[in-house]
Amino acid sequence: MISxxxxxVSHYPVRPSLQHDLDVDVVIIGAGFTGLWTAYYLNQAQPELSIAILEAKQVGYGASGRNGGWLMGEIAGADDLLRPLAKEDRLASHHLIHDIPDEVARVCAHENIQCDLRKGGVLYCASRYPEQVENIHKQLAQHKxxxxxxxxxxxxxxTQLQQQLKMDKAKGALYSPHVATIQPAKLAKGLAQVLEQKGVQIFENTPVKTWQSGQVTTAEHSVNAQWVVPAVEAYGSLLKPMDKYxxxxxxxxxxxxxxSEEMWQSIGLDKGQAFSESSRLVSYGQRSADNRLVFGARGGYNFGGRLRPDVTLTEKEMAVRLYLMQECFPQLKDVKITHAWGGNLALxxxxxxxxxxxxxxRIALSGGYVGEGVGATNLAGRTLADLILNKDTLHTRQPWVLNNKPLSALRQWEPEPLRWITYKATNLMLIYEDKVLADLSSPKWKRKLVSKLCDILEGFLS
Known part of the structure; x- marks a missing residue:
């Protein structure tokens, strides 16, 4: 099971693979959100462009069809990048980012894409221990x-939180309206159908073997193009030299x-809200259109950055998510879990x-969404389209844009085993911190010490 x-959306027909050599204006590697949105905005700007998308599996197979369904008006790390800018420029960037869910909603309405989109905002809850309240107030002060x-x-x-979400032990929440929840695979499949109706060619089960300036090759065929767009996110680990970055x-x-509706009355989330419990284990969830609770938490890492093709959760991985979900909602203790899955994302x-x-x-690419790609890819698609068409816009002037730069402008990861050791140490420390803080009898000095050590580890990583 993918997810x-x-x-x-398994009833959608499979598209044919590439059966011949091809010459196009733009070839895109990957039919996830980055590739689909880039093709969409290129087509909107210049419908005469010939565009082909080569997908190794099927539309939405990667992170685009495996995520938690948060469509965020946020970009990971944006505040640090925007802080040095003049206030006027910073506010313009804030608006650009916050508008992402509304832009997706506009496209869905215009193109009649049904993806269960509901913009109910997000609740970052302070729940299981008092440090969460302190941390949220620090975040709010920084936002101001x-x-x-x-x-x-x-x-x-x-009291205000209880009107939206009845999370156990919750003392309050940081609320932002700039998040929607969606069924992401419906968005990916719907967007692909729209693109084909507009003349974009999409080839499934067509893995790319090599790529370079002006050409992409598969096992049997080649595509020559004016522009090459690798839109592969974590699957860049299979395409040299992107595996370094x-x-x-x-x-x-x-x-x-x-x-049941009775159960949902005991939980809330009746307006499409997303929610998160504010620990470093990064738990998050939403209420799906068919009334399931979809719940995720901090993921994992394989030595060497190896992909997990179709992620089957281990007993331990299941237990962590069940524990966190039931800590937030004890009434779900006896509820059946029908689906468990994972996906690969790029850091x-x-x-x-x-x-x-x-x-x-003539290479354009975007990636590294740090788990917030459902929304960020829409902005990336608009940005890459403007860059390819050599437009000077608000999109192309953002500090995360590297215009007229080679791939080597990105920072490389350290070699193994340093990455693995750091991940294991950090993960063990974060789990230990959560255990200490969740035990309200833990002495104050111990709580402060373990949190300080985790701060140092996270600082080292960044």
């Missing part, structure tokens, strides 16, 4: 320093059986996305 989402308003982020007290890590998610060394255009070699 709950992909199971629900970065010129966000109460319309962007605001504190909800316990994007590290494959794994998300892990479970979904319950459809819950860049600078821990923020990159949108790069090598004009000399």
């Amino acid at each position: 709950l989402w992909m199971e629900q 320093q970065d010129d966000y308003s109460d319309d962007d982020f605001r504190w909800l007290n316990e 994007q590290l494959a890590v794994h998300s892990m998610i479970i979904a319950t059986e459809p819950l 860049p060394r600078r821990f923020h996305p990159h949108m790069l255009c090598d004009r000399k070699n």
Whole structure:
């Protein structure tokens, strides 16, 4: 099983693979959100362009069909990049990012794509221990320093939170309206259908073997193009030299059986809200359109950044997610888990996305979304389209854009075994921190010490 989402769209027909050599204006490697959105905005700007997408498996097979269904008006690491800018420029960038869910909604309405999109915002909850309240208030203070308003982020007290979400032990939440929930595989499949109707060619079961300036090759055929767009995210680990710059890590998610309306009244989430419990184990969830609770938590890493093709959760991986879900919602203790899956996503060394255009070699690429790619890919598609068409726009002037730069402008990851050792040490420390903080009898000195050590580890990684 790929995921709950992909199971629900399994009735879509399989497209043929590439059967002949091809000459096009733009060839895109990968039919996930980055590739699909790039093709969409290129076609919108210049419908006469010939565009081909080569997909190794099927549309949405990678992270685009395996995520938690959060369509975020946020970009990982954006605040650090925007902080040095003038206030006027920073606010313009804030608006650009926050508008992502609305832009996707506009496209879906215009193109009649049904993907269960509901913009109910997100609740970053302070729940299992008091440090979560402190951390959220620190985040809120930083947001105010970065010129966000109460319309962007605001504190909800316990009573206000209960009106939206009844998470056990929750003391409040940081609320932002700039997040929607979706069925991501429906968005990917719907977008692909729209592209084909507009003349974009999509070839499934067509893995790319090599790529270079002006040409992409498969096992039997080649595609010559004016522009090459590798849109492969974590699967860049299979395409040299991209394996040096994007590290494959794994998300892990479970979904319950459809819950009764009585059960949902005990939980909330009646307006399409996303939610997260604010520990470093990064738990997150949403209520699906068919009334399941979809719940994920911090993922994993294989030595050497090896991919997990179809992720079957181990007993231990299942147990962690069940524990966190039932800590948040004890009433789900006896509920059946019908789906469990994982996906590969890309972690860049600078821990923020990159949108790069090598004009000399006519290569454009984007990736490194750090698990927030459902929304970020839409912005990436608009940005890559503008870069390819040599437009000077607000999209192309953002600090995460590397215009007229080679692939080597990205920072490389350290070699193994350093990555593996660091990951294992960090993961063990974060699990230990959560155990200490969740035990309210832990002494104050111990709580402070373990949190400080985790701060140091996270700082070392960045």
